[in-house]
Amino acid sequence: MMSPFYNPVRIFTGRDSSQQFAEAVEKDFSQADPILVLTRGNGVHRHSRLQPIMARVENKTVRLLELDISNPDIADIVxxxxxxxxxxxxxxxxxxxxxxxxxxxxxxxxxxxPASDENTIRRAMEDKLYTATNEMVPWVGIPTTSGTGSEVTCWATIWDKAFGKKYSITDERLYAKAAVIIPELTSSVPLKTSVFTALDALCHATEAYWSLHTNPVTRVYALEAIKKITVFLPKLKDNPEAAAVREQLAMASLYAGLAFSNTRTTACHSISYPLTLLHGMEHGLAASYTLGAVLKRNAPGIAELDRLLEAFGVQHVEEVEPFIFDLYRQYHVPTPLREYGVSFQNVQHIVQRAYTKGRMDNNPTEITAEALTEILTEMI
Ligand SMILES: [Fe+2]
Structure with missing residues (x-):
């Protein structure tokens, strides 16, 4: 049975998204005080487009923390x-x-x-103790990269490098109260980061489309996201600050986020986790690395495959993998897995850790350990 599409996040977009949200802060979030502001640093909160919001926020008690983390770990949270x-x-x-x-x-x-030590947080995530809390603090997302879609999903990924694991914190109450889309904020992000985050969004959209939990609304968002990314991602290198390209990628990321907020991800993301944990591959790279190979295997189980291929701008399933690997080359991203330390000897370590519950079993076609070994071995 198909599940209904649901997403409760209020989304502010367009030229005056910041102004619109600032007014909402005044009207609807008047009780929200004090406010914890988390930023990615480098003074991003001083960006001119954010000033309508910062001016409202500054009337309240504010604590601003500039974070210098990528892939938040239990140690960071503590x-x-x-x-x-x-x-x-x-x-x-x-x-x-x-x-x-x-x-x-x-x-x-x-x-x-209480988080005096890492074990308390580890246990809280393992046993989902946070679901028993009455109070989840409302939060608002203002993305500065175009890719994760975290502003419209109700889960978070927290890594546990000490134990070589990753956790997902999931609760319907974790949807943001609002998401404010300001494409200009993404212009100062390094080009490679922009490429990897766009590839992540491409996977979110594609995996949402073929997920066992897909639905017709998700699929509209997914196709639109794929079309925008395949057209505009190759253009980014010519002019990384082009406002029009940044805007298209920001909207694509939002659509991809909405698409997979209802389905979660599938085989490609499941396979990406050990590639990131064991071999340090960036998330968007690791996720997109097997997108073409998984598509070839999933093809017979994908409804309306022709529309998916059309969104990618190709006619045959075999063309998607070369398209993605060509993008890697255009952006000088090494393509063979051996460049990331994967060898014929250690490929099994990846395979063993590639089967995340809720991800691999959300794939429309079974990818056996033998099939995955074959996929990865071909890429060494
Ligand atoms: Fe992702």
């Missing part, structure tokens, strides 16, 4: 929780990429969980 322990925040404003927004979600879900 450290930040210690820093804000005496600050009784009632709202979190997250201005950053997926790492900043996922940190905001962790601080929202686990505000009342």
């Amino acid at each position: 450290k930040i929780k210690a820093e804000v322990e005496s600050f009784d925040y009632r709202m979190i404003l997250a201005i950053g990429g997926g790492s900043v927004m996922d940190t905001a979600k962790a601080l929202s879900a686990m505000k009342t969980i």
